[in-house]
Amino acid sequence: MAELLTRADGPASVPALLHRNAKQFADAPAYREKEYGIWQTWTWSQTRDEVEALALGLMDMGINEGDFVAIIGRNRPYLYWAMVAAEMCGAVPVPLYQDANAEEMAYVMSHCGARFAIVGDQEQVDKIFEVQDQLPEFEQMIYLDPRGLRKYDHAAMAQYSDVQERGRKTRQTHIKEMEARQAKLDYDSTGVMLYTSGTTGKPKGVVLSNRNVIETAKSSSQFDDLRQTDDILAYLPMAWVGDFIFSVGQAMWTGFCTNCPESADTLHVDLREIGPTYYFAPPRVFETQLTNVMIRMEDASRMKKWLFHTFMALARKVGAAILDGKEVSQWDRFKYKLGEAFIYGPLKNTLGFSRVRVGYTAGEAIGPEIFDFYRSLGINLKQLYGQTEATVFITAQPDGEVRSDTVGVTCPGVELKIAENGEVFYRSPGVFVEYYKNPESTADTKDAEGWVATGDAGFIEEGSGHLRIIDRAKDVGKMADGSLFAPKYVENKLKFFPNILEAVVFGNERTACTAFINIDLTAVGNWAERNNIGYASYQELAQHPQVLETIQNHVEEVNASVAQDDMLSGCQIHRFVVLHKELDADDGELTRTRKVRRRIIEEKYADIIAALYDGSKSVSTETEVTYEDGRKGSIKATLGVRDAKVMPIAARMAAE
Amino acid sequence: MSDSYVTADGRTIGPVVMEMKNITLRFGGVEAIKDISFDIREGEIRAIIGPNGAGKSSMLNVISGFYVPQDGEVWYKGSRRPAMKPYQVAQQGIARTFQNIALFEGMSVLDNVMTGRLTHMKTGLFSQALWKGKAEAEEVANREVAEKIIDFLEIQAIRKTPVSRLPYGLKKRVELARALAAEPSILLLDEPMAGMNVEEKEDMSRFILDVNDEFGTTIALIEHDMGVVMDLSDRVVVMDYGKKIGDGTPSEVRNNQAVIDAYLGVAHD
Numbered sequence: 001m002a003e004l005l006t007r008a009d010g011p012a013s014v015p016a017l018l019h020r021n022a023k024q025f026a027d028a029p030a031y032r033e034k035e036y037g038i039w040q041t042w043t044w045s046q047t048r049d050e051v052e053a054l055a056l057g058l059m060d061m062g063i064n065e066g067d068f069v070a071i072i073g074r075n076r077p078y079l080y081w082a083m084v085a086a087e088m089c090g091a092v093p094v095p096l097y098q099d100a101n102a103e104e105m106a107y108v109m110s111h112c113g114a115r116f117a118i119v120g121d122q123e124q125v126d127k128i129f130e131v132q133d134q135l136p137e138f139e140q141m142i143y144l145d146p147r148g149l150r151k152y153d154h155a156a157m158a159q160y161s162d163v164q165e166r167g168r169k170t171r172q173t174h175i176k177e178m179e180a181r182q183a184k185l186d187y188d189s190t191g192v193m194l195y196t197s198g199t200t201g202k203p204k205g206v207v208l209s210n211r212n213v214i215e216t217a218k219s220s221s222q223f224d225d226l227r228q229t230d231d232i233l234a235y236l237p238m239a240w241v242g243d244f245i246f247s248v249g250q251a252m253w254t255g256f257c258t259n260c261p262e263s264a265d266t267l268h269v270d271l272r273e274i275g276p277t278y279y280f281a282p283p284r285v286f287e288t289q290l291t292n293v294m295i296r297m298e299d300a301s302r303m304k305k306w307l308f309h310t311f312m313a314l315a316r317k318v319g320a321a322i323l324d325g326k327e328v329s330q331w332d333r334f335k336y337k338l339g340e341a342f343i344y345g346p347l348k349n350t351l352g353f354s355r356v357r358v359g360y361t362a363g364e365a366i367g368p369e370i371f372d373f374y375r376s377l378g379i380n381l382k383q384l385y386g387q388t389e390a391t392v393f394i395t396a397q398p399d400g401e402v403r404s405d406t407v408g409v410t411c412p413g414v415e416l417k418i419a420e421n422g423e424v425f426y427r428s429p430g431v432f433v434e435y436y437k438n439p440e441s442t443a444d445t446k447d448a449e450g451w452v453a454t455g456d457a458g459f460i461e462e463g464s465g466h467l468r469i470i471d472r473a474k475d476v477g478k479m480a481d482g483s484l485f486a487p488k489y490v491e492n493k494l495k496f497f498p499n500i501l502e503a504v505v506f507g508n509e510r511t512a513c514t515a516f517i518n519i520d521l522t523a524v525g526n527w528a529e530r531n532n533i534g535y536a537s538y539q540e541l542a543q544h545p546q547v548l549e550t551i552q553n554h555v556e557e558v559n560a561s562v563a564q565d566d567m568l569s570g571c572q573i574h575r576f577v578v579l580h581k582e583l584d585a586d587d588g589e590l591t592r593t594r595k596v597r598r599r600i601i602e603e604k605y606a607d608i609i610a611a612l613y614d615g616s617k618s619v620s621t622e623t624e625v626t627y628e629d630g631r632k633g634s635i636k637a638t639l640g641v642r643d644a645k646v647m648p649i650a651a652r653m654a655a656e
Numbered sequence: 657m658s659d660s661y662v663t664a665d666g667r668t669i670g671p672v673v674m675e676m677k678n679i680t681l682r683f684g685g686v687e688a689i690k691d692i693s694f695d696i697r698e699g700e701i702r703a704i705i706g707p708n709g710a711g712k713s714s715m716l717n718v719i720s721g722f723y724v725p726q727d728g729e730v731w732y733k734g735s736r737r738p739a740m741k742p743y744q745v746a747q748q749g750i751a752r753t754f755q756n757i758a759l760f761e762g763m764s765v766l767d768n769v770m771t772g773r774l775t776h777m778k779t780g781l782f783s784q785a786l787w788k789g790k791a792e793a794e795e796v797a798n799r800e801v802a803e804k805i806i807d808f809l810e811i812q813a814i815r816k817t818p819v820s821r822l823p824y825g826l827k828k829r830v831e832l833a834r835a836l837a838a839e840p841s842i843l844l845l846d847e848p849m850a851g852m853n854v855e856e857k858e859d860m861s862r863f864i865l866d867v868n869d870e871f872g873t874t875i876a877l878i879e880h881d882m883g884v885v886m887d888l889s890d891r892v893v894v895m896d897y898g899k900k901i902g903d904g905t906p907s908e909v910r911n912n913q914a915v916i917d918a919y920l921g922v923a924h925d
Contacts, residue, residue, distance in 0.1 A: 036803035037766075037815060147808075148866060151666050265813035 013185035013210045015088045017252040022048035025255045031077035034262035055085035056167030059174040065090030068112040072096045073120020075234040075260045082118040090181040094193045095238040097592045106131035113137040121145040187211040197591040205436035206388045215429035216391040217249035219412040224358045230256035230277045241388040271352030279359045283366035311339035319376030324400050344377045367496030371404040391430035395467045406466035422457040423473040477508035483570030490571045497554045498523040512574040514612040539580045555644040563647035572646045580637035586626045670698030679728035688714040690898040701875045703885045706895035712878045721745030751840035753831040755847045761820040772837025773798040805836045825856040845877040
């Protein structure tokens, strides 16, 4: 076959990496998926054959160079192969969020003008059919799971396995052309296009080149010493840049195995069975797991409880130090070993973390207690800071320098600078090519010298050189008296309480800060059950006087801690409400990656915000909600507005 | 009606596969079923409805061979069926679920589904005990069928969970899985939606339609929820006090005066 472009230090495209792996690690496992109760494995050479068959099938269906191929579904090997197959044909894969609704999908697919869509099941097929009229360029759909689709009109759709079959049959006709197209792929060709979730406005298509993908995969794999024998569990949305880099970029570069769970419900069991060695999860996942452990420990026998609490106290004292290789007395080391046998080992096994060598969390700030809990068990959990435009990696924490309040030092090849207003800029080989069909936004974000604005405000800590992020730069504002307003900083402190799921703080250009709070139904519901507090709905529980009392205590604790900070002491919360509904991505209040959309919330709940500032004791409101199937309804509620105690601001009082 | 026809939604309904001819069933002096005749066609969803005590479950028990009627004949696949033991009926390809769930509570979901494969196991007790050669191959093959059904009904997450720990709605689904594991040609469902909330009913309805669609299984079901019956079934038999008072498509039955009277109640002269 035609020689594929390579560089001195390795292959120059993702398909080229696949061909290399198929030769170099031919019989090593590349992908696993649990199906029918058994882990099915594909080796690298089998993977190459599967991908090639699909690519040839796409060739036979008339795919052109530069076409966009939408890929929608839960994490399955077949869909990862589809991304590489699209590249083999010179086309560009565009993974989409599988829980996106039909309109969101229509926007993205018409924006890139996708001709093909490769989808998981009937649900996705139905969504595309629903919006097909808005997609003039769209031609063919390829689906994986035939269930329920037998009677559909197959003029514009085909089953994945049939396409592969077609590819195998017409191999002779297309292989030359396909190899020629692959040979053209170099470091500058587009590797993938990913749509950002967009906290403001419409999603933007981030174009990443093979250089972005491969350089990032290479340097990050070195940074954490990733090996060919590693295992990861692929369960985060395929449309998210992180999943692409972990499950395709790094997996292709190092040749490790990507494992796909059987279904979303079986995730926990599958995690235990696979025992990944390299693991990523957003803080929320770690939080939920910790909450579950704590709830289950409450039900344990007294002996077990005592063992758990005794050894966890020890772990808190010496666990992280042992992990970092610091000095710990022999006696403590001995006790920690005992703990490993009785508590830590079995607990890690239950959580599926027995083999984790490198674990990462990112996306949001993680509570120090949560972070320390996992580290004290001996799990090497670290933080990284990144974004789609950087092909993930900007900073990460090296082993031995891990803390909960920083996001680490610059990754290899990355340069950082902090602008006057505190905004963080970076430059790296991972910097994206452009926003597709959006030169203005590209120019706004990336300057001529390649510096990219992160949109986050932060500073580099003196001494350690670690980066600390305060908030989104555009959310950072000034209070009426001129002091700094950083809502996220306060919200994170609130969210570290297990009872609080989500918080939104207001106060820009106002005299005082106020907050919306969402209770965590798991934690608060469990507490209610234990204390014989009956409730009929989320709404009722949220407004229960004792719940409000508890939340008030949390808010006041946060105020006390915020008051300690010289820069941000003005951000103490004077008044708050506990919301009657959970903020939800389906209602547009959160992004699909669960980030708060402030503008939308401010508009939608303007009446409640008004009540927070006019001194009233309660507020009646009606809110529209969207159900998962797109139907709309509304919730009416009367919410109590509470005043929280505010700490005196020590520093400023002294100055005055 | 011709031998087979195609429905509006594109399913092919075949010829008559089971026919009940003038069935009468008595318990002592009580006539539970009085001279009822109807047929079931291949590939259709056939519902039996009626108020409480109408004799629906008794009818289902006659089909499943649990009760032997005093009068009348049951014709199955073109020949008259003699009085049979339930296991013999099962071997003929008829499987059922129960109104009051009858699962093995202490066993896992997977084991419960595997019991549905019993009629497909040919190896003897001795080789099963040794679990060598044929017996092993047979179990692997049967496990594969069971796993496909578990996948189909989306109960992978509870595969290894003991049935006793499951909520009611899921137990119903497991029971359906066990019945499906027998790969029946006729599936009898005794109130598959009883005691469920709206969402669970919607799920179950979808599974029943999917089973009929994917496997072409003929389904006879008893159900109280009229809305569900009318949406699901191709033809409906209506019973009241052991008698058949209506038979036809859902719309025919809905407009039948005798049926309206039985459900809404009229003064009996």
